[in-house]
Amino acid sequence: MSMVRANGLDLHTEEVAPIGAHRGTVVLIHGMTSDNMASWYLTLAHPLAQAGLRVLLYDLRGHGHSARPGTGYTLDDFVADLEALLAHWDPGGPVHLFGNSFGGTVAFAYAARHPSAVAGIVTLESAPPTPAWFDRMTRRLSTVPTLPDSRRVRAASALLAETSIGTELPASALPDPAAYAAVNCPVLCLYGGDSAVKQLAGETGRLLPRSRHVVIEGQKHTLLIDAPDQVRAEVLPWLAAPSI
Amino acid sequence: MPSDSTTILTDVTTMLRSVLGEFGADTEITMATTFGDDLGMESIDVVSLAGRLQARYGSTVNFAYFVSGFDTTSMTGLTVGRLVDFIADSLRKQPAAS
Numbered sequence: 001m002s003m004v005r006a007n008g009l010d011l012h013t014e015e016v017a018p019i020g021a022h023r024g025t026v027v028l029i030h031g032m033t034s035d036n037m038a039s040w041y042l043t044l045a046h047p048l049a050q051a052g053l054r055v056l057l058y059d060l061r062g063h064g065h066s067a068r069p070g071t072g073y074t075l076d077d078f079v080a081d082l083e084a085l086l087a088h089w090d091p092g093g094p095v096h097l098f099g100n101s102f103g104g105t106v107a108f109a110y111a112a113r114h115p116s117a118v119a120g121i122v123t124l125e126s127a128p129p130t131p132a133w134f135d136r137m138t139r140r141l142s143t144v145p146t147l148p149d150s151r152r153v154r155a156a157s158a159l160l161a162e163t164s165i166g167t168e169l170p171a172s173a174l175p176d177p178a179a180y181a182a183v184n185c186p187v188l189c190l191y192g193g194d195s196a197v198k199q200l201a202g203e204t205g206r207l208l209p210r211s212r213h214v215v216i217e218g219q220k221h222t223l224l225i226d227a228p229d230q231v232r233a234e235v236l237p238w239l240a241a242p243s244i
Numbered sequence: 245m246p247s248d249s250t251t252i253l254t255d256v257t258t259m260l261r262s263v264l265g266e267f268g269a270d271t272e273i274t275m276a277t278t279f280g281d282d283l284g285m286e287s288i289d290v291v292s293l294a295g296r297l298q299a300r301y302g303s304t305v306n307f308a309y310f311v312s313g314f315d316t317t318s319m320t321g322l323t324v325g326r327l328v329d330f331i332a333d334s335l336r337k338q339p340a341a342s
Binding site: 002014016036037038039042043046047055150 | 286
């Protein structure tokens with residue numbers, strides 16, 4: 001387990017080296033509360049390394065094996081963590097950012113701030129940090145996940161009970177929508193057909209005209225858990241396309 | 245780098261006890277031990293194990309590839325023995341890399 005001191009916190013990171021010719025770097029960002037880097041590591045890390053990408057993963061602050069401070073959970077805090085980690089990783093050029101749910105929101109917010117540092121964005125069940133999306137996330141923060149009892153669920157409950165994430169994150173300052181005009185990289189957004197998040201696709205498309213939106217039918221919010229094969233089948237050909 | 249299964253099992257057992265901490269202290273670990281039911285491992289523990297394997301064996305053992313074939317929610321089929329065999333195979337195929 002590799003701990004990196006970034007933005008004043010010890011964050012858990014892992015890296016999977018590219019196989020064959022090095023074609024770039026991808027950072028995989030997980031979702032909020034009951035998620036951690038494992039959902040990406042166990043599904044996409046190897047296929048992306050096999051596609052020639054240096055694969056970088058981390059646990060968001062408060063999650064997985066990363067530090068869980070009592071306060072400091074605004075969107076800006078999460079973006080600043082990613083900035084500090086990328087300074088540490090020193091990818092040497094623009095990176096792909098893949099984000100699951102809230103992780104995608106961190107990716108969009110980072111791209112709005114550093115458009116030239118991002119080569120491409122893939123999100124699962126996510127949206128840029130807009131008021132409509134933050135309203136949905138706020139509702140999710142007020143409910144403990146309904147999953148079988150596990151340490152993962154207990155960690156999520158502790159995050160909600162012992163930190164200010166539930167009040168700080170909904171009150172985050174959101175990027176100026178005009179900032180997305182500078183985000184020119186290709187964007188692929190995947191949604192579950194039975195999840196309400198796809199209702200946000202229209203607004204995301206207006207903010208990011210280069211975004212492509214794909215609905216995976218019969219799936220809910222947890223695409224990486226329930227439909228990793230379909231996710232791989234969409235993401236890997238998209239990555240290999242000449243536009244990337 | 246030794247590639248015999250007994251040595252690898254000893255290495256893996258040490259790593260698993262380190263990942264599991266107090267949870268796994270009194271559980272016997274054999275080739276038949278399952279990650280999920282026997283050791284109570286969750287997906288984040290598998291990632292912690294990956295980091296330790298990488299530190300021990302470097303890129304010779306592609307653990308991300310090994311785990312990509314399993315249902316990682318239930319970890320059905322993930323046994324210590326399958327991991328030990330995978331490590332042994334990897335070391336045999338790439339002796340020069342060690």
